[in-house]
Amino acid sequence: ALSTGTIERAFDVMLAKQERQAVERLSQRAAEGQTPNESAAKTEEGHAPEEAPGALFDRACMTLASEAKLTARETEVLALLARGRTVGYVADELVIAQNTAKGYVKNVYAKLGIHSRQELIDAVEELYLRM
Numbered sequence: 001a002l003s004t005g006t007i008e009r010a011f012d013v014m015l016a017k018q019e020r021q022a023v024e025r026l027s028q029r030a031a032e033g034q035t036p037n038e039s040a041a042k043t044e045e046g047h048a049p050e051e052a053p054g055a056l057f058d059r060a061c062m063t064l065a066s067e068a069k070l071t072a073r074e075t076e077v078l079a080l081l082a083r084g085r086t087v088g089y090v091a092d093e094l095v096i097a098q099n100t101a102k103g104y105v106k107n108v109y110a111k112l113g114i115h116s117r118q119e120l121i122d123a124v125e126e127l128y129l130r131m
Contacts, residue, residue, distance in 0.1 A: 020093070022058050023079045029062055030075040057082075060127040068111040077104040081117055082124040 061082055065075040073094075080090045091101035114120055 018054075019080075019083065022054060023076050023093075026058055026062055026065070026079050027072045027076045030065055030070065031072040056131050057124070057128055060124050060131060063127055064112065064124055068108075070108060070111055074104055074108050074111070077101070078108050078112075078120070078124075081105065081108065081120050084117070084121065 058079070061075070061079045065078055070078060076094060077090055080093060085093070087101050087105055088098060090096075090105070091098040094101065096104075109115060109120070112120065112123065114123065
């Protein structure tokens with residue numbers, strides 16, 4: 001039998017991997033210059049297929065990044081911040097110095113015209129709910 005701590009750590013590792021993959025997809029789309037609408041697949045009837053909540057969240061982040069003309073790296077930072085992550089977490093996840101992460105956060109906030117992580121989360125959530 002596994003301890004509760006072991007199970008929780010395994011779950012955290014799994015969630016971190018899924019989050020990393022989502023951020024990488026966003027970054028790749030941004031680097032390719034795709035807009036959120038171009039990255040959404042269409043069915044034969046021309047309608048967008050039913051999307052998972054994570055995909056909608058990613059699309060909301062991409063839409064915001066596209067509208068603000070964020071770089072690929074800034075898009076990665078946006079996606080992490082929108083998930084409620086701290087600057088320290090962003091620095092660790094992207095393997096950059098904390099001051100570099102702070103610089104990216106400052107650029108993201110400036111380009112979006114916001115002043116806090118909560119405002120960023122609210123902006124992504126607003127787009128997410130409209131999708």
